[in-house]
Amino acid sequence: MKMTFKSHFAMAACLWLLSVAGSFAQDSTFTNSVGMQFILIHPGSFVMGRFEPPFPKPPSDASKNNNGYRKTDYALAEEFAKRDALPGFTANISKSFYIGKFEVTQGQWKKVMGNNPSAFQGNKVADNANEHPVENISWEDAQKFVAKLNLLDKSRKYRLPTEQEWEYAARAGATGDIPWSQIQQSAQLGSRTTNKVGQKKSNAWGLYDMLGNVWEWVQDYYNEKIFADSVSPVSGKVHVLKGASFTGDVKNATYMTHAAGPGNGWDVGIRVVMEANE
């Protein structure tokens, strides 16, 4: 087939477009030089901080009343539940980002920081402590970790997730809070030590231990309220913790729990965000 000038030009343009598009494409997963695995999270939105506490209804058969409520208590419960309900707000995640597939492990912390502050290390656990999450770290320690990680890998930018990014990734598309039956499948709860990362079921986006194992520091200051505000405070006494730990239970190992430091120390760790290339 004889190529005309026009067809040459069209082919060149297509190749250029493919090349540009390729440079913007993001791999869905990434493993850095320290061995930390990341998963790409795409932009989207979710409702954060919606509070609709359930309240009991009086049984049709009064003899089956087993929670000690008087008739007036049922009315009060409904009144208080509706009084305290919150609509929440829409949190918009406008940019893609990578987040750790697992919590940062003791092995990874040692490679970056050269030390291991964890309480559950060595013979304090039954298996390889290097695969357990690092814990016993303050928010400031976490900042030192990401700063050093940025020095080690200058091709990428690492940081703690914002609370909105963390909850968006933990929900993995879920609009409601997580049912107890699912928590039992995916959250590392009820043990006497931390556990190796990645032992329970991942969430829908392939992230492990978002709930349970260790609490995870996020970037935000704590607002002293049950849930986050749409805009985080610019200052505060402590920072927000998300996800609960192995000492938590189905009540607080949920996407929504908005906790804060200092926590117990020995069940507080981190998960890192790696920014996606523009």
Next chain:
Amino acid sequence: MNLRLIATVILCISILNTRAQGRIPAGFTPLFNGKDLDGWHVSRTSHQGTTPDCKAEDGAIVVREHPYGQGGILLSNKKYKSFELYLEAKIDSFCNGGIFLRSTESGQAYQIELSEPGGTGSLFGEMLRVSKTANATKRAGVWKANDWNSFRIRMTGDTPTITLWINEVQMWQVKEPVNDFIAGATTGMIGLQAHWSATFEPGVASFDMSGSWRPDGAHRFRNIAIRELK
């Protein structure tokens, strides 16, 4: 009335008032100033809730849920190892609370249960598997329903021995075979708990928890004091 009669009446009123209010035993140091929560803080990592309504009212620490369904734990700022704790509690019925001993920041602790009707005075664990529990089987004989009752708790040793008196009658003494704290702690905070009773949203729980705390219920604590032991 003559002067002697007036003085006698004042003395009688004073004695009755003192008995009604209770008093801190000699040698104990107050943990609560009767006016505000100086020396205390709320746990921000308790599964019971992170925003309970804790305040000083009429010379007592009063603990309630806030918002609806969310409890929490009020913790002493200071940690203790071996001690004798004295306090008086007035607890609304159908409100499950507790006195926490050697509590961690998230509220993992040995717990003296406060639950009427039910197991007030029992030794349990809060987020802690306690090796040896106990029930206050003699409580009915001394308990004053809907009124102030005194609790004296002695806790000693790395592997704890715990003794409970209610209204100055010994209920039990338990020597644990091991220290049950998972991170091996031998010190911890004093805690006052309000149990949670509702999840954040409907449809997630496997059973109804509304009976854990009746709406508008409260637990009140006064004359809270401690004596540290060697």
